[in-house]
Amino acid sequence: MTTLYITGAGVSAQSGIPTFRGEDGFWTIGSENYTPQQMATRAMYQHNPEEFLKWYYHRFVTYRHHGPNSVHHWLSDKQLITQNIDGLDSKAGNTSYISIHGRINEMTLFHEQGEPVDRITAPWDLVDETKLAESLLDLFKIAKQGPQLNVSLKPYVLLFDEFYTELYQINKAQQQMLHAEKIVFIGTSFSVNITQMAIEIAREYNIPIEVVDPEPCHILHSNVIYHTMTASEYITKVT
Secondary structure, three states: OEEEEEEOHHHHHHHOOOOOOOOOOOOOOOOOOOOHHHHOOHHHHHHOHHHHHHHHHHHOHHHOOOOOOHHHHHHHHOEEEEOOOOOHHHHOOOOOOEEOOEEEEEEEEOOOOOOOOOEEEOOHHHOOHHHHHHHHHHHOOOEOOEOOOOOOEEEEEOOOOOOOOHHHOHHHHHHHHHOEEEEEEEOOOOOOHHHHHHHHHHHHOOOOEEEEOOOOOOOOOOOEEEEOOOHHHHHHHHO
16 A cells, blocks of 8 residues: 555646646647647547647647656655656656656557557657658658558547547556555646546545645545645655
8 A cells, every 4th residue: 555646737837847727838828720629639630630740749849858856856756647748757767657648758659549559759859840740740650641540650648539548557547546545636637537537536445635736626525635835845845
C-alpha cells in the first residue's frame, strides 16, 4: 500500500508551460479557424491533418526543451500518474510513472484504437519551421489523401474523441488506484476522465483523498483534505 499522486497542468506551470484553462492556456488558444476542443480530436487529425499538426506543434512541441521544476524532482521517486504530456517527470528521473495522456517526445503508428502498437521517439528536431506544414506531413507520412491506417504516424497523445487503452497503461493506472492507501491530486481541474475514475474508486473503497491547488475543486467524497496552495508550497510543507 502506498500513496498515489495524480498530477495535472498546474505542476508544470512553474516550468513555463501554460496550464490548460489560463489566459494563455492550451484550451484557451486554438487555431485561426478552430477551437482547441475541435483541434484536439482524432477527427481533425484524420480530416485536416495539416491544421492539426501545426496546432499540436505550436501548442505543445515548442515546449519540449523546458526543464523540470522542484515539484517534478520531488515526485521522481513517487508512484505517479500524470495527465501532462510534457515529459518533465521523465526528465526529473521518474522511470515508472504513467503518462496517461501520452508524451510529446513520442509518436505511434496510426492504428485502430485498442490494437497493440509500439511507441517510438518523435524526431521533432528534423522539422523545418520555414515550411512547417510540409515538413510535418512528411514526418508523419501523411499523403494528400490523409492519414492511412498502419502507414501514417500519429502523435502519442490521447485526443478528446479517443478512449483510454493499454497504449496509455489504463489497467496499470486502475490497479494503482485500487491499491493506494491515499490518493493525492496536485494541480488538476478534475475535468478529465482519469480523475473522475480515481474519485469513483476512492469513494467505493473509502480511500482518503488530498487535493493540492490554490483554488481547489470541491470533491464529493467523505474523506478529503484540501491544501489551498501551490504544488511547490505543498512539497515544502510535507518535506
